[in-house]
């Protein structure tokens with residue numbers, strides 16, 4: 001059985017916008033799933049359903065073997081195991097210092113003493129936020145706020161991380177730092193689900209890709225397969241990854257899996 005399973009899930013906002021339309025999807029434990037699609041295709045709405053903030057009106061959501069019920073009490077396991085990093089860190093940060101912000105969720109969940117100290121040290125080291133710990137979050141740069149937002153979610157020790165556009169507005173170095181965090185989390189066998197418009201990153205990073213359009217899933221599969229499908233790319237409004245474009249242009253026999261491999265040819 002899959003770790004996360006959506007069966008024909010539909011979700012409509014109160015203004016009757018149908019954001020998810022009969023979406024079916026499975027995610028295995030430890031998988032790196034990328035969700036791509038045009039603006040408004042439903043990626044954030046999908047994440048908000050996966051973490052339990054929204055509840056679909058129809059269909060079934062099964063997390064780790066449990067069918068999710070709309071009652072908040074029945075979804076405690078979901079809330080403790082699935083962490084959501086919002087696209088905009090401003091939505092997430094609220095405490096008077098970075099340290100208080102990062103520890104808030106963990107303390108709320110009952111963590112204290114040495115366990116809390118060890119957890120804070122670990123997540124602040126991973127996200128390089130130690131030197132920011134006494135600063136008010138509103139004084140940080142955008143990239144620093146993003147790291148603090150990730151740290152706060154990691155401190156709650158989720159098994160699944162949903163990251164909504166983790167690279168949006170980041171410079172090259174901050175993006176590299178965020179990719180390093182994702183790589184470390186993957187080594188820890190966390191399940192990672194990201195939405196992004198960075199198709200080159202998706203091609204190299206994801207084990208599985210979901211392509212969305214107008215609230216529906218157009219295709220699911222390995223990015224190496226899906227991202228060479230010109231008809232799908234056209235339908236979804238996506239560009240072909242650069243490494244594939246270059247491979248075709250140069251009529252290479254084999255397709256390198258990364259840009260680094262391409263540059264070594």
Ligand SMILES: Nc1ncnc2c1ncn2[C@@H]1O[C@H](COP(=O)(O)OP(=O)(O)OP(=O)(O)O)[C@@H](O)[C@H]1O
Nearest residue numbers: 013015017019037038039040041042043044045046
């Ligand atoms: N709170 C809301 N109330 C009403 N409609 C909403 C709300 N949030 C999103 N929508 C609508 O739901 C649809 C899906 O939006 P969603 O934010 O999930 O898309 P997205 O793929 O994440 O877009 P983007 O790439 O721009 O972040 C859009 O038509 C959007 O206008």
